[in-house]
Amino acid sequence: MFYSGKPSFPKDFLWSAGTSAYQCEGAHLIHGKTLSVVEKNMNHKYADPSVASGHYEFWEKDVELMKELGLKAYRFSISWPRVLPKGRGEVNQEGIDFYSNLITKLKEYEIEPIVTIYHFDLPQCLQEEYGGWSSRKVIPDFEEYCQVLFDNFGQDVKYWITINEQSNMFQLPYLMEFNENLPLEKQKFEMNHIMTLAHSKAIHRLRKANPNAKIGPALGIIPNYPASPKPADILAAKHADDLRTYLFMDLYMKGSYKQSVWNYMIHRGVEPTIESGDMECIKSAKPDFLGINYYQSRVVKYIPSHIEEKELKLNYDGEDDDTQFENIPGLYEGAANPYTDKTRWDWEIDAEGFRYLLNDIYDRYEIPIIITENGLGTVDELTENNEIHDEERIQFLRDHLNQLHLAMKDGVDVWGYAVWSFMDLLSTSSGFRKRYGLVYIDRDDTDIKTLERINKKSFYWYQGVIASDGETLADSE
Numbered sequence: 001m002f003y004s005g006k007p008s009f010p011k012d013f014l015w016s017a018g019t020s021a022y023q024c025e026g027a028h029l030i031h032g033k034t035l036s037v038v039e040k041n042m043n044h045k046y047a048d049p050s051v052a053s054g055h056y057e058f059w060e061k062d063v064e065l066m067k068e069l070g071l072k073a074y075r076f077s078i079s080w081p082r083v084l085p086k087g088r089g090e091v092n093q094e095g096i097d098f099y100s101n102l103i104t105k106l107k108e109y110e111i112e113p114i115v116t117i118y119h120f121d122l123p124q125c126l127q128e129e130y131g132g133w134s135s136r137k138v139i140p141d142f143e144e145y146c147q148v149l150f151d152n153f154g155q156d157v158k159y160w161i162t163i164n165e166q167s168n169m170f171q172l173p174y175l176m177e178f179n180e181n182l183p184l185e186k187q188k189f190e191m192n193h194i195m196t197l198a199h200s201k202a203i204h205r206l207r208k209a210n211p212n213a214k215i216g217p218a219l220g221i222i223p224n225y226p227a228s229p230k231p232a233d234i235l236a237a238k239h240a241d242d243l244r245t246y247l248f249m250d251l252y253m254k255g256s257y258k259q260s261v262w263n264y265m266i267h268r269g270v271e272p273t274i275e276s277g278d279m280e281c282i283k284s285a286k287p288d289f290l291g292i293n294y295y296q297s298r299v300v301k302y303i304p305s306h307i308e309e310k311e312l313k314l315n316y317d318g319e320d321d322d323t324q325f326e327n328i329p330g331l332y333e334g335a336a337n338p339y340t341d342k343t344r345w346d347w348e349i350d351a352e353g354f355r356y357l358l359n360d361i362y363d364r365y366e367i368p369i370i371i372t373e374n375g376l377g378t379v380d381e382l383t384e385n386n387e388i389h390d391e392e393r394i395q396f397l398r399d400h401l402n403q404l405h406l407a408m409k410d411g412v413d414v415w416g417y418a419v420w421s422f423m424d425l426l427s428t429s430s431g432f433r434k435r436y437g438l439v440y441i442d443r444d445d446t447d448i449k450t451l452e453r454i455n456k457k458s459f460y461w462y463q464g465v466i467a468s469d470g471e472t473l474a475d476s477e
């Protein structure tokens with residue numbers, strides 16, 4: 001549809017920015033905290049999580065900057081191993097105090113906390129004890145962790161995200177541990193089922209703890225486009241969407257397995273074990289909203305079944321253009337899009353895809369949406385005057401926010417938007433070289449330097465967008 005006039009967002013729109021615990025806090029093995037699975041497995045060619053952005057130390061300064069920016073909300077995650085260092089049982093009071101102080105300060109500045117319960121950081125001890133997400137033992141432990149959060153922060157936190165990017169957890173190499181002696185695909189679907197149950201239990205717990213609070217998942221979604229108008233490619237894109245997106249969405253929103261995906265799993269002998277009561281538990285845990293992390297779209301083409309299977313290989317250094325797209329022989333294979341620009345890390349930049357995706361999701365599920373992540377990962381250089389002129393990021397955010405606004409005009413119910421990320425933080429795949437922040441952190445992968453916070457040009461640009469309820473998005477400068 002076509003609309004004219006300046007963009008204007010609702011007065012109560014939650015302009016936000018986000019982070020996650022292991023990517024920004026640091027202090028990863030002190031103050032009572034123990035190791036998480038993602039910290040153990042992340043790309044160690046780059047910076048480690050021991051200091052990250054120094055947020056554990058400088059959180060007050062960071063909240064001051066959020067206030068200066070004019071944020072209406074801040075999305076962050078709580079670290080499970082900081083709160084429950086053994087995964088369950090004894091609570092680390094220092095961890096509780098840290099988050100409690102942070103939440104109090106945010107509230108004082110009228111910045112709404114949006115809290116992610118689980119952002120990739122399973123306590124490593126639970127991985128070692130029973131294989132983490134491969135065992136149903138994780139479900140009561142996760143419930144206990146949720147209950148600790150609801151008991152301690154339930155009065156002040158209105159918005160909760162259950163699990164961040166459940167779908168990506170099974171595709172990226174460093175977010176989960178798998179058993180090398182068992183078939184990988186089967187393990188992934190078993191873990192996905194267990195994680196969906198844990199997500200559902202969290203919703204049920206919150207309904208009891210605080211019926212007025214709102215809760216939902218955050219999914220990382222990449223819409224798949226057919227590589228050509230060939231019917232086989234169009235079907236390939238549908239298959240990719242079903243396996244990579246709608247499997248997860250249908251579980252969350254409809255409480256059932258998408259039939260075509262279920263039949264595919266049965267055919268391959270990789271379907272998860274469903275115990276009595278599982279589907280009732282999942283179906284009755286209807287989320288209040290859906291969080292969407294959007295960075296890119298993807299093109300896929302049909303490939304016949306005799307082609308060799310390929311795994312996704314990421315471009316880690318942002319230099320070599322060496323991404324290898326995954327495939328599923330007989331279904332699809334990823335390909336580059338000749339019509340979009342790419343980031344240094346080969347992510348397709350596709351603002352219109354954002355509007356397309358939002359319409360598609362809303363048509364299917366008719367649920368309120370918050371954009372939980374959207375942003376540009378690139379290399380930022382400090383000038384001699386200690387400034388960062390990140391025009392590329394501004395362009396990315398402006399284009400995406402304009403498309404978001406159009407999607408809202410189309411009728412999609414979106415109530416908030418979080419830039420990824422508030423400050424530079426540890427990219428799980430590519431360390432500190434790949435920066436996303438509105439605030440620059442003075443460090444790199446090898447040198448911790450001063451950890452000084454420096455507002456980038458995008459910080460002041462976003463400040464203007466928030467203050468004008470989006471009207472300045474119409475300006476090209």
Ligand code: BGP
Pocket residue numbers: 020023164165168220293373377420426427428429430434
């Ligand atoms: C999402 C994660 C974030 C963040 C972002 C960018 O998948 O939820 O935690 O990392 O992607 O990814 P990366 O840092 O790998 O570029």
